[in-house]
Amino acid sequence: MSTPRPEAAELNSHRSASPLHDLAYGHIHASALRAIARHRIADHLAHGPRTAHALAAVTGLDATALHRVLRLLATCGLFVEDADGAFVLTEAGHGLRSDVAGSQLPGILLFTDEMFRRAADGIEGTLRTGEPGFDAAYGMPFFDHLATTPDKSRVFDEAMTALSSGVDEAIADAYAFPESGTVVDIGGGRGGLLRQILATHPGLNGILFDQPRTVADHLLDGHDLAGRWHTQGGDFFTTAPTGGDLYLLKNVLHDWPDDDCLRILTTVRRAMRPATRLLLVDAVLPGDGTPHPAAALDIVMLMTLKGRERTAAEFEDLLARSGFRLRQVLPTGAMSSILEAEAI
Structure with missing residues (x-):
């Protein structure tokens, strides 16, 4: 008696043996993702499906190895392999392209x-x-x-x-910025958030404050922002620009332990007039253990820095100890929230 052949549905019904195995393979997925990213495979798929052999011909890679790596990442939802053996970018896969807005x-x-x-x-x-x-x-x-x-x-x-792309727009939309005044972005990097705020609020001016080498590579050039901003280099542990009407700290406090956060906040508070508003833009972990995507980011902080992601209560404590009162926490539609505080 011959053994019946399994149906296609049965052949494709396999599941991971255990969630533990998925976790154990995590470094393999990350390494495969990096290899594909470095060779800009998504860029080569931007205009339509291509087989591993076709991709290998334009990248100088080994076709068989490339096919196997793409097949693995297809299980993660970045690609789809069609009936002809060609790979198609998914919506998630498009984020690997270097030539798209919001590229990751x-x-x-x-x-x-x-x-x-x-x-x-x-x-x-x-x-x-x-x-x-x-x-x-x-x-x-x-x-x-x-x-x-x-x-x-x-x-x-x-x-x-790149990681701020899209997030800056969400932040600028989520808060009722004043119609006029000066926004001071402390530790603002190259100025992506400040640029978005100034672009959408033409009555505002801005100061970008960060390390001199960072602000030297700012993103604030543009005819629409001309004359409405300037940069200032410095160390936010010891100084901050004075005279602002609204201060920002985006993704700064999560880099530091509590004692350093208090030094930063105290320095910023000294530069502010009473009743001036401070916006903290950071992930806010739930206080009840509800799963949150920032739990992974918290481990990045644990393994690279001495910082951490925090709950709203933990932020409120830091603010109170440095001369601020927490007024509200606003969701943004992104992983980060806006914590509005007032200088007291």
Whole structure:
């Protein structure tokens, strides 16, 4: 008696043996994603399906190996392999393209960089000591390493700009900014958020404040913003521009432990007049243990810095201890929320 052939549905009905296996394979997926990103495979698929052989011909890669890696990432929803063996970009896969608005390519290249892989390898030690694995791997803190490696610093700055794409628009839309006055963006990087705020609120002026090397590469040039901004280099642990009508700290506090956050907030508070508003833009973890995407980001903080993601109650405590009163927490539609505080 012959053995009946399984139906196609049966052949494709396999599931992972265990969620534990999916987690254990995580580093494989990350490495495969980095390889595809570095070779700009998504760019080569921008205009339609192509087989691994066709892609290999234009990239100089091995066709068989490329097919296998693309097949793996198809299981993650980045590609679809059609009946002819050609690969098609999915909506998620388009985020890997370098030539689209909102490209996540720089962020992928940052978080799959050896800096983060080595830091992640140190989590076992972090559980014993509480110290970042990055420091153990590189012998210095994360930002000190960036200061001594211009290529890594450039990767970091490009990723921060890319990761803010779309988020800045959500933030600018979520808060009722004043019609006039000066917005001071503390630790504002290259100025993506400030640019969005000024573009959508033509009565506002702005000051971009960050490390001199960072603000030197700002994004504020443009005819529509001419004459409405200036940059200032400095250290937010010791100084901040005075005279602003609204102050911003976006994705700054999560980089630092509580004592350093208090130093930053106290410095900013000294620069502010009473009743001036401060907007903290950061992820806000639920206080009841509800799952939140920032839980993963919290581990990035754990393994690379001494910072952390925080609950609203934890932010409120930091603000109260540095001369502020928390007024409200606003969702933005992105992972970050806006915490509006008032100088007292």
